[in-house]
Amino acid sequence: MDLNYSTEELxxxxxxxxxxxxxxxxxxxxxxxxxxxxxxxxxxxxxxxxAKKGWVAPAWPxxxxxxxWNVVQRFLFEEECxxxxxxxxxxxxxxxxxxxxxxxxxxxxxxKFLPGIxxxxxxxxxxxxxxxSGSDLASLKTRAVREGDHYVVNGQKIWTTLAHYAxxxxxxxxxDSTSAVRQEGISFLxxxxxxxGITVRPLILMDGSHEVNEVFFENxxxxxxxxxxxxxxxxxVAKYLLGFERLNTGRVGVSKRELVKLKSFAAKQMRNGRxxxxxxxxxxxxxxxxxxxxxxxxxxxxxxxxxxxTGQPPGADVSMLKIKGTEIQQALxxxxxxxxxxxxxxxxxxxxxxxxxxxxxxxxxxxYCSTRKTTIYAGSNEIQRNIISKxxxxx
Amino acid sequence: xxxxxNEEQQLLADSVKRFIEKDYSFEARKKIVASDAGASEAVWSxxxxxxxxxxxxxxxxxxxxxxxxxxxxxxDALGAGLLVExxxxxxMAARAxxxxxxxxxxxxxxxxxxxxxxxxxxxxxxxxxxxxLDQVQLQAESSGAGWTLNGEKRVVIGAPLxxxxxxxxxxxxxxxxxxxxxNAAGVHxxxxxxxxxxxxxxxxxxxxKLPADALLGQSGAALPxxxxxxxxxxxxxxxxxxxxxxSANDATLEYIKTRKxxxxxxxxxxxxxxRMVDMVISWExxxxxxxxxCVKVDTETNPNERQRLVSxxxxxxxxxxxxxxxxxxxxxxxxxxxxxxxxSHTFRRLSMIVQQFGDADFHLERFASAx
Numbered sequence: 001m002d003l004n005y006s007t008e009e010l011x012x013x014x015x016x017x018x019x020x021x022x023x024x025x026x027x028x029x030x031x032x033x034x035x036x037x038x039x040x041x042x043x044x045x046x047x048x049x050x051a052k053k054g055w056v057a058p059a060w061p062x063x064x065x066x067x068x069w070n071v072v073q074r075f076l077f078e079e080e081c082x083x084x085x086x087x088x089x090x091x092x093x094x095x096x097x098x099x100x101x102x103x104x105x106x107x108x109x110x111x112k113f114l115p116g117i118x119x120x121x122x123x124x125x126x127x128x129x130x131x132x133s134g135s136d137l138a139s140l141k142t143r144a145v146r147e148g149d150h151y152v153v154n155g156q157k158i159w160t161t162l163a164h165y166a167x168x169x170x171x172x173x174x175x176d177s178t179s180a181v182r183q184e185g186i187s188f189l190x191x192x193x194x195x196x197g198i199t200v201r202p203l204i205l206m207d208g209s210h211e212v213n214e215v216f217f218e219n220x221x222x223x224x225x226x227x228x229x230x231x232x233x234x235x236x237v238a239k240y241l242l243g244f245e246r247l248n249t250g251r252v253g254v255s256k257r258e259l260v261k262l263k264s265f266a267a268k269q270m271r272n273g274r275x276x277x278x279x280x281x282x283x284x285x286x287x288x289x290x291x292x293x294x295x296x297x298x299x300x301x302x303x304x305x306x307x308x309x310t311g312q313p314p315g316a317d318v319s320m321l322k323i324k325g326t327e328i329q330q331a332l333x334x335x336x337x338x339x340x341x342x343x344x345x346x347x348x349x350x351x352x353x354x355x356x357x358x359x360x361x362x363x364x365x366x367x368y369c370s371t372r373k374t375t376i377y378a379g380s381n382e383i384q385r386n387i388i389s390k391x392x393x394x395x
Numbered sequence: 396x397x398x399x400x401n402e403e404q405q406l407l408a409d410s411v412k413r414f415i416e417k418d419y420s421f422e423a424r425k426k427i428v429a430s431d432a433g434a435s436e437a438v439w440s441x442x443x444x445x446x447x448x449x450x451x452x453x454x455x456x457x458x459x460x461x462x463x464x465x466x467x468x469x470x471d472a473l474g475a476g477l478l479v480e481x482x483x484x485x486x487m488a489a490r491a492x493x494x495x496x497x498x499x500x501x502x503x504x505x506x507x508x509x510x511x512x513x514x515x516x517x518x519x520x521x522x523x524x525x526x527x528l529d530q531v532q533l534q535a536e537s538s539g540a541g542w543t544l545n546g547e548k549r550v551v552i553g554a555p556l557x558x559x560x561x562x563x564x565x566x567x568x569x570x571x572x573x574x575x576x577x578n579a580a581g582v583h584x585x586x587x588x589x590x591x592x593x594x595x596x597x598x599x600x601x602x603x604k605l606p607a608d609a610l611l612g613q614s615g616a617a618l619p620x621x622x623x624x625x626x627x628x629x630x631x632x633x634x635x636x637x638x639x640x641x642s643a644n645d646a647t648l649e650y651i652k653t654r655k656x657x658x659x660x661x662x663x664x665x666x667x668x669x670r671m672v673d674m675v676i677s678w679e680x681x682x683x684x685x686x687x688x689c690v691k692v693d694t695e696t697n698p699n700e701r702q703r704l705v706s707x708x709x710x711x712x713x714x715x716x717x718x719x720x721x722x723x724x725x726x727x728x729x730x731x732x733x734x735x736x737x738x739s740h741t742f743r744r745l746s747m748i749v750q751q752f753g754d755a756d757f758h759l760e761r762f763a764s765a766x
Contacts, residue, residue, distance in 0.1 A: 001397060001398060001399070001400065001401075001404075001464045001467075001686060001689070001690055002396060002397045002690075003396065003398075003686065003687065003690050004396060005396055006396065009396070072396070280760075283759075283763050284756075284759045284763075287710070287759050287762050287763050288710065288714075288759070290707075291684070291707045291710045291711050291762070292680065292711070294684070294687070294707055295680040295681070295683045295684050295711050296680065296683075298683035298684065298686065298687060299679050299680055299682075299683040301396060301398070302398045302682075302683060302686075304396075305396055305397065305398045305399070306398075309399070320675075320676050320679060323676060324676065324680065382669065385668065385669045385672040385673075386665070386668070386669075388672045388675065388676075389665075389668040389669070389671065389672050392675070393648055393668075393671060393672065393675065394652070395648075395651070395652070395662045395663070395668050395671065
């Protein structure tokens with residue numbers, strides 16, 4: 001048993017770390033560290049820097065621009081990006097649409113869409129959830145009716161992250177409402193957001209951010225060639241994506257960075273002449289999260305080691321990492337809010353600007369609010385428990 | 396990076412697992428617990444034949460030189476089987492002899508331990524010391540060429556079965572370790588069964604005369620040895636807890652799949668499914684930390700860092716053991732409360748592991764102080 005990375009893996013990690021240190025723009029790093037809003041340009045700038053380096057699509061095959069990394073290298077890369085405070089890579093194109101096209105798309109679809117995704121020229125969003133179809137996704141109602149060489153789409157999607165930035169959306173739509181098994185009437189459709197009949201309406205979240213949207217489809221004409229895989233097989237496509245090799249759902253690197261920040265910030269908060277980190281009540285809460293994070297990192301590495309050994313995708317293990325990882329993210333933001341005390345209350349400067357410290361402390365409560373979403377999105381933690389219950393435990 | 400056992404470790408783990416399944420069933424264990432000795436000589440011989448007693452001992456004295464990682468699969472299997480024989484106490488005491496003893500002392504004790512001819516116990520805990528290893532009141536006075544012991548030890552696991560005790564005592568120089576014959580004049584034992592059905596004793600030492608060579612290592616220099624022994628043992632009970640928790644989880648999963656209420660298996664109810672999933676997640680997280688503890692007591696040369704990481708592991712294992720044991724009873728319902736179900740015995744062992752060598756609060760303190 002050896003818990004250490006190999007010499008080659010450490011060299012790779014150092015290479016990534018060194019490169020990130022030299023190439024992550026300072027203004028983006030600062031924005032991330034202050035939990036500031038990232039514009040579309042910010043996101044794409046970082047995307048293109050990575051694309052130029054050849055590191056933007058670690059999981060893609062080499063023929064489409066992937067770097068040919070093994071699972072450990074991919075994990076290390078993502079962890080280092082998280083730990084360095086790099087902006088997130090928007091997953092909808094790179095990590096969702098692209099793997100689907102690589103697995104199910106026609107050659108023409110691959111050629112048409114993959115380069116734009118790779119180079120950050122085409123911004124994608126995901127049209128899955130509907131007002132009446134959240135965890136019970138297979139109940140979705142947005143209809144696509146075949147008329148000649150087109151589908152005509154009517155319906156509504158919700159929680160569509162960054163739809164207001166997006167050029168294209170991949171959607172699950174109902175092409176057959178008569179099939180007895182409701183999963184069988186669903187198809188996977190690629191839709192140009194500029195098509196007439198599409199309306200995007202913002203949903204402002206409680207932290208004041210505009211991240212998610214409602215997307216309305218009214219008689220939207222979609223060329224039939226934009227169907228991925230077979231009509232009625234959209235559920236198969238969606239399920240493939242669920243089991244796709246996501247190695248970083250625990251987001252250990254990001255949480256490690258947040259933990260370092262929490263400890264150094266809390267150490268400077270004084271109460272009765274003592275640092276908050278010397279307050280046993282507070283310190284023990286931090287320690288428990290730290291231990292949980294140490295365990296999660298090792299659990300994540302154990303799963304990687306097993307994947308490398310067996311060549312099998314991680315399956316329901318990903319659900320476990322998601323549950324623990326998001327619980328830790330939430331605990332860290334909550335402790336940060338506790339650490340800042342009454343200074344957590346200011347929200348938005350009305351006149352002028354906060355100074356840097358006040359701007360930071362004012363970002364903590366919105367961050368806490370925003371992080372509540374992590375246990376809800378991407379399959380709520382209850383759905384993840386259902387998956388483990390069914391797939392691993394046979395219940 | 397490699398989280399698997401090597402071939403030898405795997406073979407050993409498998410053979411111990413087979414032994415538990417075949418010869419140490421819950422029914423067989425019941426008979427052993429009910430016997431006068433509370434432990435089986437036949438089982439002890441088998442442990443020796445399988446090489447488990449020699450495994451952690453030095454090669455120079457009849458052992459195989461194994462570390463905590465080599466013992467991990469063994470402890471896991473023994474944890475699942477709820478072994479009551481004093482394996483851990485013997486390993487702990489032998490480790491103290493190995494770390495502090497001179498060649499003659501090692502030669503006198505360790506080969507006999509390896510062959511299964513001697514059992515040992517580690518007499519450390521005192522009445523008001525809680526988990527603090529430096530709280531030693533038992534006195535060892537230099538008398539003539541030897542030593543005289545006066546004082547008490549509490550909850551010495553395995554003491555009623557031991558041939559020798561390794562006893563911590565305070566000399567004029569400080570904390571020291573002594574080899575004491577369990578039947579020496581002046582050694583009195585109040586023996587009992589622990590809640591998890593191990594044999595233990597409170598031990599009185601009244602003017603116990605020891606020869607000079609009963610002292611292990613330098614007088615007053617034993618605290619780092621004791622800390623190393625207890626960290627090693629803590630890593631081992633983390634591994635033991637992994638086996639015990641897996642056994643509790645397996646039993647609970649099986650139970651909720653078969654027990655029917657409202658016309659269906661109770662495992663069909665989401666309220667129970669999610670709790671079962673959380674038990675499994677607790678186990679996975681605990682297993683990761685057990686790996687960490689075992690690797691680090693074998694390889695970490697800085698005692699401060701070793702203590703920090705062992706404490707991190709014990710915090711997680713204590714929390715997981717508490718969670719899994721309590722939920723396994725709840726999901727079994729009334730049946731889980733009964734003596735006749737193994738899970739109620741696993742609950743008791745896990746509840747003891749929660750506190751053995753320091754509960755989560757103790758280790759939270761040590762974890763934060765060591766950082």
